[in-house]
Amino acid sequence: MDDRTFKLVAESSREKHLEFLLDYSKATAIFWIDSSKLNPTAFAVEIKKCLQKINSWQIDLSTFIKACEPTFTPYDIELYLRSIVNAWTRDPVSFKKKKDINLKAVEFIGVDKLSQEIKNIIDGEEEVKKWGEMPPNMLSSSTFVYEIAKIAEKQNLDCEVWDWEELNRQQFNLICSVGRNKKSSYLIILKEKNSNMKNLDNRKRIVLIGKGICFDTGGLSIKTGNYMRNMKFDMTGAALVASIFITLAKNGFSKENEIIALLPISENLVGADSMKVDSVITSYGGKSVEISNTDAEGRLILADSISYASKKLKASEIITVATLTGAVKYALGSKYAGVWTSSEDSWKKLEESSAYSGDYIWRLPLDEYYLEELKSEISDFKNSAATSAGGASRAAAFLAAFKDKESFIHFDIANVSNTEGKSSFGLAPLFKTIYFYLNRKVNHLS
Template sequence: MTLNEKKEFVYELKAVEKNHNLKGFEENTTEHVVFGGLYQKQQYLILTPDFDSNELSRSLISFLEKSPKSVSVDLNSFLSLVPESRHASLLNVVISALEYVEVTPFSLKSKIETKNIHNLVVDQKYHDLINKLHVIAQSQTITRTLQDTPANLMTPGDFEERIKELFKDLPEVKVSVLYRKDLEAKGMNAHVGVGKAAVSDKAQPRLVVVEYNNNPETNEKYAFVGKGVCFDSGGYNVKTGSHMRWMKFDMSGSAIVSMTVRALALNKEKVNVVAVCPLVLNLLAPEGQKPDDIVKSYNGKTIELDNTDAEGRLILADALTYAVRDLKASKLFDVATLTGAMIYALGDTYSGVWATNNDIWNEVVVAADYAGELVWRLPFHNDFLKMLNSNVADIANSVSDPRGGSSRAACFLKEFTEGVPYAHFDIAITADVGHKGTGVMLRTFYRIAQNQKFN
């Protein structure tokens, strides 16, 4: 992405209002559709003052990906058509779309495709904001890189090393690690149990904590907890056929929350946040845990293992308790590729969200709308929790029943939040599209944290 580049561009993109008077162009007058003909220099996008951020993002990405040449985007024309109160949201969508199409997050191909670098024509007064938004977009690209990296190059130890490298020049951020012996000493057995089949040092379970405190005027501290299963074989409930393919994406939550903190710190936002990344490999070995095993979690609840492939909720359970007890989080947000059942509930369009009260849900939906990311609220209900009753432990981690699987998982996690306001994000289907990481919810989490100072 360049700003106000002087060179001549083959294509120029401008925004026009829906009731435009342009002559000689064939167009579909649906909002956000780009028209003007593939080989015409001037391209136009219909933009209304109440634009939908997600639809605008999709349209821009689709157009820019198809463009055979670099495009100069007349951003001033976009800004002129929407109220000033929505300028930041509009810029956020455009910058994120440009970054998304311009960068290949991860590839070990011998020849990497060269991407077009696009230009923005925009008034100088917006440059500082654009630079901040570009930091967020770049952090989302790093998230996608972490997601796309294969599991043999992204063990828990590799993830730890990458995080330390990414934060080494940010002294205001504290990165700490609890290794297996530390987790065992604290009684975080639900987390450790999932990783018991690991052999090498790098494969051992660990908890990476990334903390940034820059708002002494408030006691608020938001904890973002991200599932970090660097590869999920299913354990003894082994995944079969193609279901084990693409399980490298099961650490997406940890990538998202850690890079959210990176963006906040680089932009020096006045917030108090912490990313909690429980990292494991869920493998198959004689030492691995088995169905019917019982583990005692960090908060004292005993958990019966109905299914070793319901492992994400186990590591998140201990991490959520740790965020409350040790890190003193005032609000909890977790994000996880948790349940495949989400494909039946919301497809790959929406990320599912469960919220313990309307206030925290409102924080989520306002931030997601600004970010152009789609979320849909789903229910916490005691009926789902009752299904996890166990004859021999306080709770079971799963049950062989097709009803409400995603909500059951959410209700399980809520049992480990100790009454702190909590929102759970299930991104099992939205974390990757076309087997490429999306970094979904990073922009929403950034905005949630950014709004903290107003709470």
Template sequence: MKIKTANSSKKKTNLLCGFVLENDSKVLGLPKFDAKTTNVINQSLKDMEGKLGKLSIIPLSEKKSIQRILLAGIGKKENLTNDTIRFVSGKIAQKARELKLKEFSIISPPSFVNEPNSTISQIIEGSKMALYKFDKFKSEKTGSDPNLTIIVSKSTKISKTIKTSEIVANGAIFTKSIANLPPNECTPTTLANFARSISKNKMKCSIISEPELKKKGFGGISAVGQGSKNQPKLIILEHNHGPRNEKPIVLVGKAVTFDTGGISLKPGSAMDEMKFDKCGGCTVLGIMKAVSELKLPLNVVGIIPSVENMPGGESYRPGDIIKLYSGKTAEILNTDAEGRLILSDALSYGEKQYSPKAIIDFATLTGACIVALGTNVAAVISNDEKLTKKINESSKRTTEEVWELPLNQDYMDMIKSEVADMKNVGIGKAAGTITAAAFLKNAIEKTPWVHIDIAGVAWTQSSTKEKSYNPKGATGFGVRLILDYLQRL
């Protein structure tokens, strides 16, 4: 999709789209038409009533410069959110593709929030992300996407907004495209190659492989990965565009390219979805790609521990005791609680190697998170109120929703082991998301840290809320959230 702008005097287009508030008698920003066309528009407005997501198409004479008008309902004004225009723009883009149009135009309405050019960003993000489709392995491809023209007032200066919004949307799409890959096409080595491809002299890329992982004391990554012929990797990307002595932000993402559960084998039902257990790492890749392209004047480090968790003669076992990178020992009671082991190594490494001012990790860590919060909200657990507040603020702006869960000493006590420093599961099914975070907290000494459990939101599931810009499959959750946080630093 190519994106350009035109002022309101330019009306030549295959499809001119305007937004309509519920029970409103006008289309926001729509130019004047002849009496006959105006009557048809007014009748369509009465029929559709501006209901959220409802679309109405009005064909015009072939001789006119505008071939069709599309009216798009955005619901009641008091119910508008930062996601409304994004959601409806996505539906418009999908309709334009369905009509096999080469281009379409959307009239940018006034901003409904106190953010300059926010509607422009929402139009671009919604349109681009909604047109993404994972058809890599289909014989018949989706075809080319229609180009978008955003109709704006003459005085609007939005070139920077457009460029930024495209990069952010492409970062999320990049994350989706990797996360959707099947396990036979995406191993830890494949992820390492993706990291190399996006660095291209813009970022420093380092890959730590076996046996160096064992030699350097990455006991968690080595243990989880040893059951697979696809060897584990620790992927590190460094974007050093801030002041030389400024401490970086470290982003850590769990990337289990496929999770069978290991010796503690998962049930067969829906095990195919465990290709999405790499989504945390894919999120970090998408963020780092965008950070580099935006040339943010910051120091940002992305760390991705990547393994394939398989049962086999070399697999780690329930009952094993392993030594993590932090120097602490962990008793293994369930080999399906593997994500916290590889994340612990990466978190400790990130803190010791970079002395960061903040660490943020992403992981499809616990099914308990889905039980607690469902499939539309991610869990946040943190040791720092200020950092959590900033993440919450970015969550509200991007509508990638999060909810904070507590972490006190009672939860820390639940993972104490009688034979090691800690055990890799808590007590029964109680507080599964929090006890997993408690395990991670043992890897952090003093750095402000936020853990984001994306198990419910990383891909579309049966109870996932419909969002036009999140077609079936991986959602890219976290990319827009953290890019908003980083840009505001």
């Protein structure tokens, strides 16, 4: 591969679209664009192909801004290019004694100043990826809580941390049951500083909830074979929610919405005091759950959090983000994240923000029909069914049963949390989709 630094410029073209030509004699690449045919995902795919040809680049942003107008704004093109470049150049978390040398380098030229807001978004995605890649012996539930609280304090956010004893005192019994073996359960509550919890005026109160299981053995219903591999990623929902909230704080919260983040964080381990199959546990909201499978623990910590968001925080809308089911991968493969929502308006806005962000999402049915298999003779619900058919939609229906009448959105990201470029051109699938759903500053999403 040529070790020179190449200059990448864009030119408008009606004959060629998303094609590039490398001129080795001039160390230059020309990227042709028909702005009338642009979409973020196709643009990202072809830019990445171009970058892979050479290790070191100077990208002339001004030429891309000119060639992409009016379909992409200058903000759009900078966001897309910096997202693509960051995903391409990034080194994964590594603990090798002799680390691999990364020769990839990109410099942006042609503009006076890069956007700090976009940098904060890119940094937010990087934080999610870094947390997900950390080995579980280095990112326990207590360590994860400490890291989030430290960043929240730096951003002058209102951050409450409730440990196992406090959760037990307040009867978050489902969360406590998951982490009871090591008393490893926590709940983080993130709010804007001086958030007005009583008077919403015309603002919606949106509560974001992220599943944070720092490692999942399955508990006494232990995972076998290779099914325990990569369970360090089972905290990706909490990582996404925490990082999105912190990025919103850096860039400025929307005046339309009051955002609150709930992060139930725990570890599902095996031990003498682990949660037992056949146990019946009364949730924070009062509904009882028979434990038929201790490996269906994510929905338990989310259920208590949903009840709290509904009853105590009086949410207008509840959004859950979780690596929740293996079933979603059988339904959608590794490209589309599953989405369930009770609101047509919310779905329309999600479609818009995902298309803008280059993320793939697919709506699945939210229907009480799926609760039939969770009926129990001794409790309100079982936490798992004997059949795996419809498992992802059943988990979503289970969660929805713990809310009141609020609008509800659920993302199951179990199939996309550890994919490289299949479901998103950024580092963290759905980061930008949720960010721009909550903060619709971009012209296309007004």
